[in-house]
Amino acid sequence: MQQDNEWNEPFTPSAEDLAGVDAWFAEYDALAARGAVEEIADLAVFPLNLATDVPGGFGAVAQWDRAEFVRVMTEVMGGGTAGMEMKSVRTPRFLTPNLVLVETEATVTAEGRRQSMRYADLLVRTEGGWAFQTMVQGGWGHGWPPATRG
Template sequence: MPPTVDGFEPTAEDVASVHEWFARYDALAAKGDVEGMADMAMFPLNSVTDNAAGNGSARQSSREEFVREMAGVVGDGAEMRSVRTPHFLSKGLVFVITEATVEVDGVTHRLRYGDLLVRRDGAWHFQTMVQGGWGE
């Protein structure tokens, strides 16, 4: 049985490191630097979603698949504002809930999604992305 991680309390530095990670990732996304974004991931990458009927699905992506898919999604000049709330499971695992608004062509969209970050060799890497509605 693994040692318990119940009661883990992140330090201010732990929380700041997650927010700093997202600031770097968001800057890369805004520039459309999908290779840089991929450098911040742990592959294979898990993606979990559902469809309009509420049927969930999960899949894994290689680095190559991630780069190909994200190339068509990021860097389009959309303005995104995010509030992120990290929920530490342990020193090396954090699930981050993001509440965001994105403005595209004058229309504002609200988003909620989650990312599991894993700390490896002192650096955070995203490993699982969770967002509803992509399963159509």
């Protein structure tokens, strides 16, 4: 829903706004369960921004085009996440009617091993609906150069 918003007034999402974000993640989760990486890529805006950290205590950033996203996520997701038990609590924070940061606290159990994680996505509203444009999660930066200022 397109709405005008004064710069100095915080945006308060409606139930419809929140339901739209929930529906987007339901679609994403269903695709992830099947390992449908190409279809997941259809839910993104490229170039996709990534922020993570590298061993040694520094942040790292990258931009991926669609081909890079598909290559990496195919390696990461393998045949999908259906064999994993995933529990996620998502907290959307609308910056404007068209920009929402979604913090996720997730617990994944696979092969008897349980791991908790926290990550965030920036979703942007497009003509085709919500799309993710930025992914932020620690621990992905092995082999990435540390970020530098300036």
